[in-house]
Amino acid sequence: MFFIHTKFLLIDPLSDDPLVCTGSANFSANSLLHNDENMLLIRGDIRVADIYLTEFDRIFRHFFARNAINKIAAGGEKLGAASSSTRHPSGATSSSSPTASNADGGRCSSPIRRRAG
Template sequence: SVIFSLFSPTDAELRDAIFEAADRGLMMFGLINKVDDTQPEMTSDRADVTARVEIYHRSKNNKDVYGHSYFKKDEAPDGFWWEKSGFGKRKHPVYIHHKFIVIDAETDNPVIYTGSANMSNNSNYNNDENLLEIKGGKELASIYLAEFLRLYEHYRARVQWDDFVKRKEKSTFKLGKDSSWAKDDYDPANPKSKARVSMSGQ
């Protein structure tokens, strides 16, 4: 499995390796700071422009990467008062600033990458950053995995809630009377199915 929480993954080799793992059928989930609301234009071959285009399509087509752009002040559900209050003039009150990648977190041989580097092109090649590689730390990997899933599942639910609101649907998170609500968990191409298999140790 591969999980990551990064500010801006503009490094092409890293991004390609992460997405390739998911395309091979491994569990892969990601949180980043921003996914564009509309399809960005490929105006140049700069690393940041390429990243915006690729991440936009990944978010829309594969639904395994989410960004803060979904979360707008005027769309927060009841109870999320902190998103509607003291964030100045920010359009989006939710920001992702964790910087880590964990490979095979659910196994006996996890690998963690963490530090000040946010895995962007500038971070990797131009800035004076630090990055730790930690191998075999099962307990630490479990902590990172738990923290990631805490954030990811919260934001994923918020994205779905916002989509319900935009479509003006009355039904939100209610389970159906048959097994149709679980069909995604058994579709090999769906991220939910990959997570079910990976987390169950199959």
């Protein structure tokens, strides 16, 4: 298991009404209640959600691979056949394809497929 520290939160990023929360605030009581932080809520913008989800996917894959390599180097675990898909905490499924269509038919560089509504 590994954790990713980000300054954004995605809620239903593959839906028709995604919510992106981003800014300088950490998701802690002190940051949200006592510090002079900012938080931007972007709702319903599929393009922005796709961009943030693509960045999450990039970070997730980087640290997933790094975690696996560290386990192999430590001699603690052998990897089986590589899976062509990974289940993210968001519920999104990523694959190894180079491009994906977003909801309006445009092309984006995310390998994540938007769920059918």
